[in-house]
Amino acid sequence: MAFQCVVVTPEEQALDESVAQVILPVWDGEIGILTGRAPLLAKIGLGVLRVDLASGGSRKFMIDGGIAQMKGNRLTILTNEAIAADKVNLESARAQYAEAEARIPTDPKTREARTHQMRRARVQEELAGSR
Numbered sequence: 001m002a003f004q005c006v007v008v009t010p011e012e013q014a015l016d017e018s019v020a021q022v023i024l025p026v027w028d029g030e031i032g033i034l035t036g037r038a039p040l041l042a043k044i045g046l047g048v049l050r051v052d053l054a055s056g057g058s059r060k061f062m063i064d065g066g067i068a069q070m071k072g073n074r075l076t077i078l079t080n081e082a083i084a085a086d087k088v089n090l091e092s093a094r095a096q097y098a099e100a101e102a103r104i105p106t107d108p109k110t111r112e113a114r115t116h117q118m119r120r121a122r123v124q125e126e127l128a129g130s131r
Helices: 090-102 108-129
Strands: 003-008 013-026 029-034 040-043 046-053 058-064 066-071 074-079 082-084
Touching: 013 040, 013 058, 013 074, 013 082, 029 040, 046 108, 058 074, 058 108, 090 108
Parallel strands: 003 074
Antiparallel strands: 003 013, 013 029, 013 046, 040 066, 046 058, 058 082, 066 074
């Protein structure tokens, strides 16, 4: 059995596929979604979205924030950003991490932005390494 998964960002529809399973990063961990899942509304965190296609194989994306809704046999993911694993550049991710690490935060807001940029770079490195 399969269900439909749609991933939408402000710029594009990144995915619209029939899937067997989705592993979704939520604000407090991860959640696995299978066909027949009870209705769900979840706050998305920063991490790797893994989509196992009904036709076989899987696709991975880095996603950052948003919401996910499972209703009926359809999972809709509205996220700020979805970058496919094959679009991630390992050297660029490492450079982003080094840049963030080098900055010295002067206030809590700057510290939070620095931490978020470092986490994003680590997720991208993980994605690039999993190809």
